[in-house]
Amino acid sequence: QSALTQPPSASGTAGQRVTISCSGTRSNIGSNAVNWYQQLPGTAPKLLIFNNNQRPSGVPGRFSGSKSGTSASLAISGLQSEDEADYHCATWDDSLNGPYVFGTGTQVTVL
Amino acid sequence: QVHLVQSGADVKKPGASVKVSCKASGYTFTSYVINWVRQAPGQRLEWMGWINAGNDETKYSQKFQGRVTLTRDTSANTVYMELSGLRSEDTTIYYCARGGDFDHWGQGTLVTVSS
Numbered sequence: 001q002s003a004l005t006q007p008p009s010a011s012g013t014a015g016q017r018v019t020i021s022c023s024g025t026r027s028n029i030g031s032n033a034v035n036w037y038q039q040l041p042g043t044a045p046k047l048l049i050f051n052n053n054q055r056p057s058g059v060p061g062r063f064s065g066s067k068s069g070t071s072a073s074l075a076i077s078g079l080q081s082e083d084e085a086d087y088h089c090a091t092w093d094d095s096l097n098g099p100y101v102f103g104t105g106t107q108v109t110v111l
Numbered sequence: 112q113v114h115l116v117q118s119g120a121d122v123k124k125p126g127a128s129v130k131v132s133c134k135a136s137g138y139t140f141t142s143y144v145i146n147w148v149r150q151a152p153g154q155r156l157e158w159m160g161w162i163n164a165g166n167d168e169t170k171y172s173q174k175f176q177g178r179v180t181l182t183r184d185t186s187a188n189t190v191y192m193e194l195s196g197l198r199s200e201d202t203t204i205y206y207c208a209r210g211g212d213f214d215h216w217g218q219g220t221l222v223t224v225s226s
Contacts (some may be wrong), residue, residue, distance in 0.1 A: 004156055022222075022225050035212055044206055044216040045156065056214065088156055090213070100146065100158035100213075 004028065004089050004103035011109040012079045022072040022089035022105045028101055032092045034072040036065055039086040039105075041090070049074060076108070084110045113137040113216035115145075115207050122223045128195040131220045133207035140188040141165040143210045147181065147192045151203040158204075162190055197224045 005023040012018040022034065033052050037045035047056055049065035052072065062077045072091075076083055089103035118132040133145060147159040160171035162181035169181050179191045190207060202224045207217040 037213070044219050045208075045213070046214060046215045046216070050212045050214070090156070092211075098170070102148075102156040102158065104155050 004101055006103040006106045008108065009107045009111055011106065012083060013016060014079055014111045016079050018076045018079055020074045020087055022103050024091065026070055027095045028091050028093040029072055030070040031094050034065065034067050034089055034091045036074045037090065038106050039088065045088060053086060054063045079110055081110050084108060113209065115209060115215055117207060117217040117220045120221040122225060123124070123197050124226055125224055126199055127195055127197050129197060129222050130191055130193040131205050132189050132191050133217050134187065134189045136188060141185060146208045146210055146213060147188040148206045149203045164190060185225045199224050
């Protein structure tokens with residue numbers, strides 16, 4: 001199954017805005033909603049954004065998501081030290097057997 | 112609130128099988144699918160398959176078809192993932208996650224394959 005492509009790393013100082021891209025194909029991002037997960041070191045992933053731009057209860061408003069065509073992006077506004085984590089995009093794929101495909105992951109560092 | 116609690120770490124020999132459990136609480140067990148995902152060190156998350164806890168329907172990733180079996184016990188609100196023909200590259204952390212959006216995750220189970 002193909003992976004979604006993310007930059008391996010992103011960084012910013014506290015208070016800055018950081019954006020992470022996620023590139024896919026017509027059969028995955030182009031056809032289905034995108035979710036984003038935050039994974040703090042040594043812990044399980046946590047749902048951060050679902051249905052392209054919806055935040056689950058408890059997720060701060062500084063996290064936002066968007067999608068256009070076969071790409072999606074996650075923005076973190078007002079970066080905080082506790083945002084230092086790995087971020088993964090994901091979506092269903094309409095190809096054979098319809099797998100759930102994850103991105104290659106982006107490590108965010110707060111400088 | 113919703114909790115998914117997985118069984119503890121396990122060590123298996125190459126060629127053996129492993130069975131990991133995922134016990135759900137805090138919601139109606141039969142209303143959601145449970146997915147299984149694994150993550151090798153430094154690698155991306157990898158979806159293995161899902162089981163519909165309500166009707167026992169399963170769907171597997173092509174990569175694991177024939178090697179993975181998902182089952183559920185509605186009396187125990189528990190889903191099981193069995194992986195057979197273990198090899199060294201199956202040494203990784205296995206997670207269960209709820210629903211089509213993977214909105215709640217288990218804590219992860221480390222499976223080590225070593226002779």
